[in-house]
Amino acid sequence: MMSDIQHYIEMHKDEIISDIKQLVQLESPTSDKNAVDQAGDWIQNAIKRYLGITPNVIKQNETGNHITFEIGEGKEQILLSGHFDTVWDKGDLELIEEDNIIYGPGVIDMKTGVVQILWSLRALKENNKALNKRVKVLFNGDHEGIASPTSRPYIEEAARQSKYGLVAEAATGEQGALKTFRKGIYRYKIQFHGKNSHAGNDHEKGESAILEAAIFTQKLEGLTDYEEGTTVNVGLISGGTGINVRPDFAEIKVDVRVVENEIGQQIDEKIKNLSSSNEKIKIEIEGGEVRPVMERTKQTVILFNKARSYANELGFELEEVAVGGGSDGSFIAAQGTPTLDGLGGVGGGPHARNEHINVNYVSDRTALLATLIEKL
Incomplete structure (x- = not known):
């Protein structure tokens, strides 16, 4: 039986996909601060519309600005992390839809994940789900190619204050495995x-x-x-x-x-x-x-097993994988915070010209993220 969160997200699936396309069309190459900040403006407006929160903007001189906000109450904290800059220069790729596949610059790395974070929180808010932990969200604009130099201190500080870290980077493979280890x-x-x-x-x-x-x-x-x-x-x-x-x-x-x-x-x-x-x-x-290495600790395994059980309740299987690519999840895990990565879009081609998501996974993965936030 579909949960109320699942039902809400499925009912709003077209809106979620529309938001993904809007954010993808706001091309935001890391080297173009103005473009990254324009994408950040869209995110800020979405936070205000969907959550009734005015986020804090951490302004930067050379890189894109960073966006952070908190929702919920509790002595403990969960950190949600994502970036909205991309590897693609303006005009390198265009947004294309073919059946259930959406291609475009940053669609899987990682604008789908950013939108899924916003909609998971909106689903919890509009279904009156009480959160027993404070949720801190940090979106950064300096990730691709330069390894988050200006946002790293903020990510690490937030991680030290958090019981769990959830990163909405791209899932791995067309079946969407989560990442529990990174080189x-x-x-x-x-x-x-x-x-x-x-x-x-x-x-x-x-x-x-x-x-x-x-x-x-x-x-x-x-x-x-x-x-x-x-x-x-x-x-x-x-x-x-x-x-x-x-x-x-x-x-x-x-x-x-x-x-x-x-x-x-x-x-x-x-x-x-x-x-x-x-x-x-x-x-x-x-x-x-x-x-640093994102280590697969005993606490990480426990966290993944919780996520897998929630996925089973939602009606799908979940696997884990070790990868060589980089993520801000490494900064979070290095602070001793159990971290799950790859909670974003499912598809393929990050940093490749065939970068894409499969829209059939959007509802389930948004529901999983919402469930993790609620139950953790």
Whole structure:
């Protein structure tokens, strides 16, 4: 038998989907503060309309502003987290509907999750469900590509005050598994300073920064250990001024993923202690941890089992998965707060041109989020 929350959400399914499309059409690439803040304005207005709350806006100078508000009462707190910036530049993708699939920039990563948070709270409010815990919501506008540098302190502070963390990032796979573990992420910018010379007349007088960067890249990639779960990826390289000039500058950017924080610290030390093969080349290394490991603790397992039992009551199965991608859920879990991630849209293609959600899952997943908030 359908619960009153399920019934309410199903009755408003078309409105929820309309809100998702509206927010997706407000394109909000992380690098465009004005665009991110316009999407944030829409969210603020929705909070006022649906919950009768005027949210607090944490203004930023360079990144998108952050939005936070509280609802409910109680000594204990639940933290709901989501971001509304996207990886896509304006015009990269367009919103397309095909049968039960909606494609568009940020539709699964993670504007559907933001809308589902708002509607789960609206469903609880309009069905007069009393909350035995205070619910704090924090939406940030600085997530994609830059790893939430300005919102991280606010997320961590809220997590320390919370009994549970619920993150409405995209679910995993077309069946929508929740994430109970995420790898930690380290990132580096490494610059090489050599000496230029004419490639034809004075080749021997130059010191190639690009050559040293290539040798360094081999050393870095050699730190990858698949059995250990560690990957080191040199994803960007630049340098030089011309094909006939020995390059006096090169730069590489490095992404590292680890399954344990201790391993991350060890890799960080190894990278920072790597030496040049050419003493005439100066090397500068910047970077380190940007997201800690989101550990699957006993408390996380207990929380997931509760979510799975609620899903069964709502009429669907729920699975868990470990992933390598980054999320603000890592900041929450690192404060010792049991955290469930992946409570947002179900579909596929985050960061890919086929990014999409399956609208058939919207009602169930919104109802699950509402049930978690109510029962936890």
